[in-house]
Amino acid sequence: MSTLTEAEAPPPLAPVPTTAKPPRKRGRWTPYLLLAPGLVWLLVFFAMPMVYQASTSVQTGSLEEGYQVTWHFATYWDALSEYYPQFLRSVLYAGSATVLCLLLGYPLAYLIAFRAGRWRTLILILVIAPFFTSFLIRTLAWKTILSDSGPVVGALDALHVLDVTSWLGLTAGDRVLATPLAVVCGLTYNFLPFMILPLYTSLERIDGRLHEAAGDLYAKPFTTFRKVTFPLSMPGVVSGTLLTFIPASGDYVNAELLGSTNTQMIGNVIQSQFLRILDYPTAAALSFILMAAILLMVTVYIRRSGTEELV
């Protein structure tokens, strides 16, 4: 590397303040050499596929005769007008699951960060360890838990909860499986750790003396939470909701295993278009719409949570 002449070297970087250590000559090409293999991998197997998918989405043709790029943008319109219910359902289910994750995950993250004492590591292990049991096996377990003759459905029925949820359209009759409630329950369960861990990380960083200070200023515990703890945990809330919402909106496993044809999400449509119906242009267009919708929502959300909600 040191044999390179000045002419081959990249142009000098921005002027370095004199207090800083002068850059070592040997290291000029090192960062690029370190980056190259991994970046090539990502460019070829992450970025290039996106380009191929974009081109597939504007192709016409058939499996037998082959596809040609004809800039047929109508595929997007057709896909959207045919599958908008599944799109809406994805946003709705993933949104509900995210809100539920936040409501359920916050107390547990708070407990681990402030109240668990010597149990802290044990509880953390119990939150992470299920990751190592296949999530499909655990999702299938919900079929047993929510089965029609099981204790959960029996209890909900006896308490007349099912009457209310059926009236709301969340369940159907005296069943929970194959209804929206089951799918949202599965989604919430599957992505809960992705909410708890970032929440815990940001809660753990909060200085306990701030709570004492709030108490000394006669703030009630709830006021302390509302004015001190929660605002300081906002980074965790934002990353937790993103880590929950994005994968949940593309998921098709929960809707397939716990739902029915009436609870299909957009992931189910993309999967069946690609792997069963083999209509590649429609599938690619749907996948692109999903990506664009999520990027848009995430950008708006980050903007909003960065300015207004943080106050």
Add this chain to the structure above:
Amino acid sequence: MDTRRSRKSGTSVTWLKRRLVVIAGLLTLGYLLLPNVVVTVFSFNQPKGRFNYEWQELSTAAWTDPCGVADLCGSLALSLQLAAWATLGATVLGTMIAFALVRYRFRARGAVNSLIFLPMAMPEVVMAASLLTLFLNLGAQLGFWTILIAHIMFCLSFVVVAVKARVMSMDPKLEEAARDLYAGPVQTFARVTLPIAAPGIAAGALLAFALSFDDFIITNFNAGSTVTFPMFVWGSAQRGTPVQINVIGTAMFLVAVLFVVAGMVIGNRRKKQKA
């Protein structure tokens, strides 16, 4: 001061109020662990039909014969093999990127950072579908290699994040000291840099292994007719789940807990020895 006052007027309502967070947190923990409990209990079930959803009678048959179902252990071995290679690939590539990002100032650093971030912010189904269009267009044979390529791709970013966090908190003075003591670049890296970065690299590798081993969506799209363990479980959901799947699920949970506990015990002992 405030807590002392409320303790004096401690009725059962205030007792409940003060423990509300703990109770709610433990309920969530219960929700999180309930499927694991069910998987464990049902690994001792003796189902009558093909579907293992209702409790019939106690049996340890599945535990004594975990490979008793056709293709199950084969798919498990394939998944372990894939996860091992994907971990190796993603850890090596990811560690190199992490070092470049933390230790060097170079042009296009922002662009590199966003390219690393994007795979984590993309729904899996989008990545899976786009990768499939690439493989279809190239006419690649779907199977072991396409799965491995995909797994390395999506594990890479997570390794970069894990290693970056560790390398960023490293004191560069330690390496300077090594150089001042006439250690060559290779020696400095092997004896100083690598040991300090090791916990971050290990965390990244562990994450990559778990992600690859458990991945279903991307594998589902790019596996062709190859059956990994998650694919086997998916297929069995339609055909009828054998009890052995619950046995393996339980065993994986126990192994994971044991590993973490063992790691912590060793860590604590080392800390005590140093003290």
